[in-house]
Amino acid sequence: MVQINKTTHWLDLKKLILILASLCIFTSLLNALFSSYQVQKQVMVTDTLEANRAYATKLADVTDLFLQSVLMQLKASSNVIAQNLNNSAQIDNELKQMLVRTNSFDSVVLVSASGKIIGAQPSSLGITGTMLKNEVETSPLRKQTPYIVGPFISPAGNLMVSPTHPIFDNNGNYLGFIAAGIYLKGDNILGKLLSNHHHQDKTYVYVTGPNGKLIYHHDDHRIGQDVTANEVVTSLTRKGSGANQIINTQGVEMLAGYASVETSGWGVVAQRPLAVTMSQLSDTMSHVLKTTVPFTVFLLICVLGFGGLIAKPLWRLAKLSEQVQDGRNIDFPHVATWYYEATWLYQAMHGSVKHLGAQVQRFDDERKQDQLTLLFNRRGMEKWLETAYEQATPFSIIALDIDHFKRVNDTFGHHIGDTVIQKLAELMRRNAREQDHLCRSGGEEFLMFLPHVEISQATKIAERLRHCTETTVFADAGHITISLGVSHWPTCSEDLHHALKLADRSLYQAKANGRNRVEQAVLANHNAA
Secondary structure, three states: OOOOOHHHOOOOHHHHHHHHHHHHHHHHHHHHHHHHHHHHHHHHHHHHHHHHHHHHHHHHHHHHHHHHHHHHHHHHHHHHHHHOOOOHHHHHHHHHHHHHHOOOOOEEEEEEOOOEEEEEEOHHHOOOOOEOOOHHHHHHHHHOOOEEEEEEEOOOOOEEEEEEEEEEOOOOOEEEEEEEEEEOOOOOHHHHHHHOOOOOOOOEEEEEOOOOEEEEOOOHHHOOOEOOOOHHHHHHOOOOEEEEEEEOOOOOEEEEEEEEEOOOOEEEEEEEEHHHHHHHHHHHHHHHHHHHHHHHHHHHHHHHHHHHHHHHHHHHHHHHHHHHHOOOOOOOOOOOOHHHHHHHHHHHHHHHHHHHHHHHHHHHHHHOEOOOOOOEOHHHHHHHHHHHHHOOOOEEEEEEEEOOHHHHHHHHOHHHHHHHHHHHHHHHHHOOOOOOEEEEEEOOEEEEEEEOOOHHHHHHHHHHHHHHHHHOOEOOOEOOOEEEEEEEEOOOOOOHHHHHHHHHHHHHHHHHOOOOOEEEOOOHHHHHO
């Protein structure tokens, strides 16, 4: 009989099962965590880039609309002044009215065709009767078209831009121009538009001029710097909007979205440090690990117990083998071993992988849902739009947001603002069908997608929701109103993104027309007509 020295064969079946099971479980766990990390990283980077691009585009569009509005105001005043050029009292009154009608300007100047300043408000500027001097100041005389001068430093040391509009008499003779001074750091609409951002994640916005120099930055010391070496600034000269992962001129890796302001040639960039996004990813993965490790430990304890049960039949076979070698005549029973072992090992591994897969799926589902309102977030919206587009499902789009929501937060606090957003989400559900897709696209902004609903019916639904919101009392906040824009794909546009933009434009049209109203996008066939 062959004698086996147990001291030289320390690895028995029970230990081998435990070692192999541990290796398999931990390998699968690490693989699942690594895969989850890579997926989460890609998703978070992509979402951040898209969010920054969308924010920069919206800010650029609003800035563009503001500048166009300013030029229209100047045009209206130039017509009045052209009819009263010899009436200094009338001119002075018109200049004063320009300052008080809106909070768009910090100063207004009237210049004759010879370059002499013949009127200025406020009068404390003390420049009436002086001549324009440098090339920047006289550029509107040469162009004789609506033109935005600057940015440049005013004599008072303020960084400003100056929209201008030419003045012609009834015979088309050039009489001079009217110019509005807008301080980029002033208490005016443009200054507030560029400076009021509510990000808590180190995302910030900067604006570049046509020459690639900074005209707005949260760090005042950087204003005026040449940033043409920045890849984003270079991209702004080639296309209207986009997003890139870049290293900025300060050597910091950024996730940047950008868009251009068509009227002025400025560029708006919204960017966030990559490190901030990665820190959020680390927190997410830490949560995944904390959730998974206890189950893994429990599974290892079970494997150890089952290992003893699995090893027992083989131990019996070993004992029977010793009896056979001893020459004893025994009845060698049938023992089910290998198939039984393989089945249980497979079930243990299958259960572990299935659990990890369910965890990953749950986290993926949570990423598609806005945690405050339980509506879909932007990622969930994109998934739905992708499916609708692939299946050629026509749908109406309702874009809406809360009027004067900043006032709610400033007056009652952000916790009441969150309650208002939740209540509005509830009203949206009441006014929607089960198959409709409701999204919170950001802040106080929402989107509703109504499959197989014509635009006329969607407008009625939007009006119903508007009325319902207006008549609802929101706890602590009282009454609020919403503005809504409606479009349809593919009726309004065969381009899906353009159809979405039309809804957004209609929303801003509703706000421009007084808020608390519904505006409908013009149908594509109507435009063609």
